[in-house]
Amino acid sequence: MKKDMRYSCYPFMREKSCLVDYEIRTDCLTTRVGEVFPALADSEAERIVLEDLRIIQPNVYHANGSVRGKLAITEEDLQWLSDRYDFYVAYVQQEIQQFVLPQGTEAASRLHSCRSEAKKSYRALHKVSEERVVPEILFDYLGLLANVFFVMAVYLNKHGHHSEIIFESKSYPKRKKAEQ
Numbered sequence: 001m002k003k004d005m006r007y008s009c010y011p012f013m014r015e016k017s018c019l020v021d022y023e024i025r026t027d028c029l030t031t032r033v034g035e036v037f038p039a040l041a042d043s044e045a046e047r048i049v050l051e052d053l054r055i056i057q058p059n060v061y062h063a064n065g066s067v068r069g070k071l072a073i074t075e076e077d078l079q080w081l082s083d084r085y086d087f088y089v090a091y092v093q094q095e096i097q098q099f100v101l102p103q104g105t106e107a108a109s110r111l112h113s114c115r116s117e118a119k120k121s122y123r124a125l126h127k128v129s130e131e132r133v134v135p136e137i138l139f140d141y142l143g144l145l146a147n148v149f150f151v152m153a154v155y156l157n158k159h160g161h162h163s164e165i166i167f168e169s170k171s172y173p174k175r176k177k178a179e180q
């Protein structure tokens with residue numbers, strides 16, 4: 001008897017490989033990126049972020065399939081993302097000199113969730129790399145992507161006149177100037 005596909009949410013779900021966990025994490029990341037869209041488009045700054053996210057979202061799905069299938073993240077994709085990182089940092093350089101709490105406008109808060117999901121995807125990819133060879137560009141892309149989401153969030157907070165809240169760690173005290 002043929003299996004009824006309505007009961008299968010993903011054909012590889014029962015594999016023992018960590019690859020499935022990576023694919024599920026990047027699927028979640030792609031979804032989180034889509035959740036930012038409705039919170040954007042009112043201002044010029046938000047339209048800039050939205051345009052970038054419309055490029056990033058399918059690339060996350062490309063990263064998803066780039067281990068099991070053909071590598072679909074290119075050096076050009078990585079360079080584009082690096083250029084966008086530089087764009088945002090140019091606007092928020094002062095605001096990112098210290099550790100800040102993940103909060104702010106609705107869109108910024110959703111971008112902080114994307115940042116967290118990108119880190120989880122990176123970690124899941126690391127677990128895959130313990131089982132099989134993984135192209136280094138995927139690590140570079142996901143690591144940079146987490147940082148892009150962060151600077152996008154700070155950028156939107158700055159443009160939305162929402163102040164960042166500095167986080168002072170009790171676990172990792174600040175070094176004195178002479179130690180730095």
